[in-house]
Every structure is written in structure tokens, then in C-alpha cells.
Amino acid sequence: QLQASGGGLVQPGGSLRLSCAASGFFFSSYAMTWIRQAPGKEVEWVSSINTNGGTSYAGPVKGRFTISRDNAKNTLYLQMNSLKPEDTAVYYCAKASADFRRVVRRQAGTQVTVSS
Numbered sequence: 001q002l003q004a005s006g007g008g009l010v011q012p013g014g015s016l017r018l019s020c021a022a023s024g025f026f027f028s029s030y031a032m033t034w035i036r037q038a039p040g041k042e043v044e045w046v047s048s049i050n051t052n053g054g055t056s057y058a059g060p061v062k063g064r065f066t067i068s069r070d071n072a073k074n075t076l077y078l079q080m081n082s083l084k085p086e087d088t089a090v091y092y093c094a095k096a097s098a099d100f101r102r103v104v105r106r107q108a109g110t111q112v113t114v115s116s
Contacts, residue, residue, distance in 0.1 A: 007110030020093030028071035031096035036089035
């Protein structure tokens with residue numbers, strides 16, 4: 001089970017840190033990912049981190065977002081800086097191998113709204 005939290009309303013240029021609590025599986029053995037879905041748009045991959053800590057980012061967030069994990073706490077993080085209105089979306093965490101469309105149907109996610 002995965003539960004994302006930490007979203008909210010922030011002004012452009014602001015920062016948020018999302019967390020994802022994992023349970024029910026051996027967290028440290030899985031590559032993990034953040035995805036997002038803006039209103040009326042398709043699900044978008046944001047970032048992934050593998051079991052060795054290697055990271056990758058989608059172009060629109062590269063240099064602004066940082067993904068990390070704490071295997072001792074079974075928690076995934078996404079530090080988001082220099083937020084833009086186009087980052088507004090519901091953010092979800094998932095195993096990197098998951099069906100993303102299925103994830104957004106089954107998980108609540110956390111809402112991030114960037115607006116002045």
C-alpha cells in the first residue's frame with residue numbers, strides 16, 4: 001500500500017515536499033516513481049529512483065525536483081522547488097513497474113496547486 005501526502009497550495013516559485021509511506025511490501029527492493037495528473041490531461045511520469053539511489057526526471061521538472069528515499073522508514077520523497085502553475089496536479093507514488101492508469105484510479109494521491 002502507498003499513501004502520498006504533503007500537497008497543498010503554494011505560490012509560484014515556492015516549494016513543497018511530498019512524502020509517500022509504503023507498507024505491505026519490501027520497499028527497498030523496488031524502484032519507485034512519482035507520477036502526476038493535471039485536470040483534463042493524461043497521467044505524466046515525473047521522476048523515478050532505483051534501488052541503488054539512481055534517479056531520473058522528466059524534462060519539465062529536471063533541475064527543480066529531487067526524488068529521494070529512506071528505506072529505513074519505508075518512505076519516498078519528492079522535493080519540489082521553483083514551482084510553476086503548470087506543476088498543478090494530483091501527485092501519486094507508485095512502484096516504477098506499476099500500471100500508472102491503474103494507480104490513479106486506486107490511490108487518492110495528494111493535490112498540489114501552484115497559484116498566486
